[in-house]
Amino acid sequence: MKVTIEDIACLANVSKATVSRVLNDRKGVGEETRQKVKKIIDEFEYNPNLLARGISTSKTKTIGIIIPDITNPFFPALVKSIEVELSAQGYTIILCNTDADIMREKRAISSCISKRVDGIIFASSQIDSSEVKFMLKRYNMPCVYVDRGSIDPDADAWVFVDNEYAAFLATNFLIQNGNRRVAYISGPPGISTSKERLSGYLAALRQNGIELDPNLIYTGDYTIRSGERAVEELLEKDSFSALFAANDVMAIGAMKALKKHGLSIPDDVEVIGFDNISICELTEPPLTTIEQPLTEIGRLVARLILDILAGKPVQDYSPRMQSRLILRESTKNRQPYGRGSNG
Amino acid sequence: MKVTIEDIACLANVSKATVSRVLNDRKGVGEETRQKVKKIIDEFEYNPNLLARGISTSKTKTIGIIIPDITNPFFPALVKSIEVELSAQGYTIILCNTDADIMREKRAISSCISKRVDGIIFASSQIDSSEVKFMLKRYNMPCVYVDRGSIDPDADAWVFVDNEYAAFLATNFLIQNGNRRVAYISGPPGISTSKERLSGYLAALRQNGIELDPNLIYTGDYTIRSGERAVEELLEKDSFSALFAANDVMAIGAMKALKKHGLSIPDDVEVIGFDNISICELTEPPLTTIEQPLTEIGRLVARLILDILAGKPVQDYSPRMQSRLILRESTKNRQPYGRGSNG
DNA sequence: CTGTTAGCGCATTCAC
């Protein structure tokens, strides 16, 4: 049933070594024999056993992608973009969901290690993941961090978005629009993106001489429900005329709740989200948000890992990707502002 | 750097065979030595090389998932559900996007074969994929088809939704609501789901004694844009008071276009989609749609492949999963109808 | 240009 390199060798009247050479497009084979071997390979639809190759070359042509949840609309586009780039180079991906659970993250890593992937792309949910890093180093497994996780100076590479600046941009836009009371729905504490975006929010307040009102901050968990709950709670505590959510999913939940309370968007409350997932165009009203260049990020991440595998030096190239504000109808858009609005 | 079974054996003063036994929880090892070996394994964080194991057991504990596009909101939930079920059993998944391109499908299959996955889960875009089936058989690779593809009596198993009945349900609901002119946005020809859903639409017309008007049918490609274009074209050709789209994404595009033309939903046009992707609750108005039990489907698919791998007989168990109509505000909902409305 | 040989890391006989 399974045909091996030996079978092909026999059928072609050559040695396994020769078959191996044509398989890997190496020189040192006469054109004639090369063709002969190729013909047999095609004829028998021979698929080399990559396990065996892997064990002997220590390369598997597969990359592990470890993310919290493919069901979070943020990730499919990222994964797709990575996969496209990688598969074009003959790589294959192993996908692991961790639900942002550190135990599952560790299991995913060791699973990838056991399968001897060539490298790992990791959207870690932990800010301090020294344990994981130790596992990685132990098997000296290349790893590029994406979207979130800790900024580790001795990590191979990371590609994050300029979360703080982006959050500043959004908040500042709302303030410049005349809103002195801007509510904020944060992501879960302990995730880097949450921290950074909160910093940006605070920076915008500070720069505009607005004092922080803790009643205006709600800590969610990046889900729709938490966006809804946020509005319920915020409305009870205090009034606000604008709302910035740390991701689109929560912003959408918030809009839902606001409408339920008879509040009109953007007239009563202006709303901005974060991510620019595809739904944003389709909500009512369409959601103003921060766009993350997902495709570009994915492509870059893929290239970084490939570069690392190719032995190219990539250290010191761990860019903050530039995000920008996409103006739609959930804000009043009185005044375009900053680099984000035109670019 | 890499620690092997031999290293562990040395350190524990036993043979590789013994280490292998405790690694695989096999009997025939004294409790004392077992503990000793386990300790060393933990201490050195030894990860067995699954390539080597795979080559010697012909089992890799990995499953290939081949789908058109993870970016299509339909698939993440399916993939997640499969992954949860599979990873609980120690399996890992390889994800391949094909863009519904037959060449890429074939490449994905042979990639999976080369990596010696234990089985494949395949959302094929082809109705006749005898070529692919031949590849599968050749390496006698277990494969369960999901969502779409051909109903092949000698396939290992398949799990599809009762597309025809579901489409009938939706169309009939619209007709019972008093709409004699129900437009239909079909999926691309050549995909089984498109064919089956079209059949359901036609069956509903027939049963209600309504003659088919070709002007009311538009063939889209499951994208937002095609939903918008559909409405533009349909409006030019003829009038209609209800619209059924073969997936939610097109339905949402259609709603967008209808609103742009000043038509109110559901007063001027009632709209029903298909899939119940998560956005449906959030559109304006929320979209009435057919729900596919994605989590359940994923779980079932995973179990089927596991059963096949375990040697359990699964033939003749290739169920049509029951879908149901979810009533929201894009339809007038005058009358609940059939099994779908209460389940 | 081509064949022979020796591993890669593990599971699996078969002896002891």
Place this chain on the structure above:
DNA sequence: GTGAATGCGCTAACAG
């Protein structure tokens, strides 16, 4: 209960 030997399918180094 444990160890030594063999083989899985392939690549790599060395001979010829």
